Amino acid sequence: MSELAWWQRGVIYQIYPRSFQDSDGDGIGDLAGITTRLRYLVELGVDAVWLSPIYPSPMADFGYDVADYCNIDPMFGTLADFKQFADRAHELGLKVLLDFVPNHSSDRHPWFEESRSSRENPKRDWYLWRDPAPDGGPPNNWLSRMGGSAWEWDAPTRQYYYHAFLREQPDLNWRNPRVRRAMDDVLRFWLDRGVDGFRVDVLWLLIKDARFRDNPPNLAYKAGEPAHHRLLQTHTEDQPEVHDIVRSMRATLDEYGKRVLIGEIYLPVPQLMKYYGANGDGADMPFNFQLLNARWNAGDIANMIRDYNSALPEHAWPNWVLGNHDNPRVASRAGPVQARVAAVLLLTLRGTPTLYYGDEIGMTDGDIPPDQVQDPAELRQPGIGQGRDPERTPMQWNTSSAGSGFTTGKPWLPIAANTSVHDQEDDASSMLSLYRRLLSLRHSNAALVQGTIENVAAFGDVLTYERRCRNLRLFIALNMGAKEATVQAHRGVVLLSTLAGRDGDALVEGVNRLAAGEAFIAAI
Known part of the structure; x- marks a missing residue:
């Protein structure tokens, strides 16, 4: 697997810094706290840590309103704390990715x-x-x-x-070459400090129509959707000139060696593919968010996998995302049983997976009382389900203390006490143990990292596919339904199952049983 870049071999773990680990008792996570938890990430088996914004900010949108692109908000620490964090991560073999927020700044910048x-x-x-x-x-x-x-x-x-977002977040004019040079200097500032890559916020929004024409009405708009859906974003997103910006960012990162450029892009697959550029001069990975909003249905997801892989340019590397800071958690979307199936899906599909903190212990969306809502998306448009606080609640390290091991103070958002790392780490049947086993298997089996994906099919509630690399051949079966099912397979052995006690079982040629909510990986 050495011929692959580190970001192709690896698994990315997203941390929302406010919610991972508080070191000073103010109820808000910080860099020093994250540093103390890096060993946990190594033991989990991930390869890179991506931090949501940690720049100085008035926090109108919790760091996505940047007041200084080349410093650390005192809430999270100092540049010295960042250096200690990055040095420790690199010492442990972890790569460090930062959020880059170039579409808009704070109005206090x-x-x-x-x-x-x-x-x-x-x-x-x-x-x-x-x-x-x-x-x-x-x-x-x-x-x-x-x-x-x-x-x-x-x-x-x-x-x-x-301002595409809050009025406190004025959009920068990316048609101005001086803006481009200033933002290039920002990239270099962090690259010089050892950052291994960037996730670029709302990359597809950077350029707007030069003539400032009205957006046309969206005739498919439905009551209850966000208000901006009333219009098609014809002149405010995905403009042709954005690809020149992506190429420029790519060229800057290339000066520093093997650094990764990831784009946040919510677009249909045909448009998404354009962000790879021609022959590798675009984003390494335009984020593939399809699983975030997919119906949990074997047929739909089979079609999604086939269509996405068919659309990839020859030079492109795929990727998959199961959760992030802007969308409900997978355990809330699919339920606790199917969240285990989803873990197998994410970590066996072809391409780089991104995990969201807490998904490895099955964290669900938090319950946020109305008087504790923090997110401006909900405060400005209440009642339409846009609030992102539920998926941003603090990490649940233990259930034996008021702050769940996250803080000794009052947490910035309520913490659920239904499960924790401590509760699960010694339980061989837990979600955490499942993730650790999956990540270990992924790292040790070339078919799961660089192998092809073939024979993607759905049979009722069962999704199946194969991963192949030279003489290695794996068969993956996922029961996405609530009833026992059967699956046709070749003779082989189960390497990993979500069903306790099934690892090592033989598969017979022909019909095999698949328990309700079971997923397995088998060598055939």
Whole structure:
């Protein structure tokens, strides 16, 4: 497997820093806390740690409103703490990935403060400013993804500025070469400090229509959806010029050796494929989010796997994501039994998997009382299910203390006490043990890392496929239903099953039993 890049061989683990480990008792996770938990990640079996934003920020959107791209928010520590974290991670063999948030800054970033100071300021064109419409209203009909108009009136300079998200998050003007150079300097700042790659926030939104034309109405809009879905995002996302930016980022990372560029991109598969670029000059991995919103149905997922792999350009490397900080947790979406099946699915599909912290112990969405809601997405559009607090609750390390081993203070969000790492680590049948076994098997079996994926099929509630690499041949079967099923297989041996006691069982040629909610990996 040595011919593959580290990010092709490895498994990425996403940490939401506010919620992983608090070291100082303020109820908010920090870098020093994360550093103390790195050994746990090594024992789990992951290869890279991706941190959601840790930059200085007013926290209007919990760090996605960046006030300084080249520093650490005191909430999380200092640059010295970051160095200690990165050095320790590298010492343990873990790669370090950072979130890069280039679409917008905080309105308190010095760049924007200069930009809004006057129309003549040299940084005025670093952001998107427009005159009012003839009636004095916003320049066009573009809508914020956080509700309401995407245009905010600035009375002193008598123009509107554009914000795809909160008004505290003005969008940068990526058509300005000075902005591009400044952001390139940001990448270099962190690359010089040993960062192994970046996950680029909302990569597909970076460029907007140069003529600022209205977005057309979405005739398929349904009541209860987010307000911005009323319009098709024709002129505010996935513009052709964005690919030049991706190539530029790729070129900068290439100067530093084997660094990985990952793009957050919520687009249909045909459009997603364009972000790989031509012959490897785009993103290494445009995130494949299909499993986040998929119906938990064997036929649907079989079609998804086939279509995605068929669409990949020849030079492209696939990837799969089961959970993240913006979507309900898999154990809440599919239930605790099927969350185990989902773990087998994620870690046996072809491509690089990304795990979300806590999914390895089956954490579910937290219960957030109305008076403890933190997320601006929910506060601005209550009642439509956009709040992301439930999937961001603190890591559950133990159930024997009020702070669940996460903090000695009051946690920033309520912590569920239904399970924990401590409860599961010595239980051979636990979710944590399943993940450890899966990750160990993945790292030791070339078919699961570099093998082809073949014979993807669905038979009722059962999804099956094979992974092949030279003389290695694995058969994966997943019962995504609530009833016992049968599966046709070749003679072989079960290497791993979610059903206790089945590891090592023989498969017979022909019909084999598959318990309700069981998944197995077999050598055939």
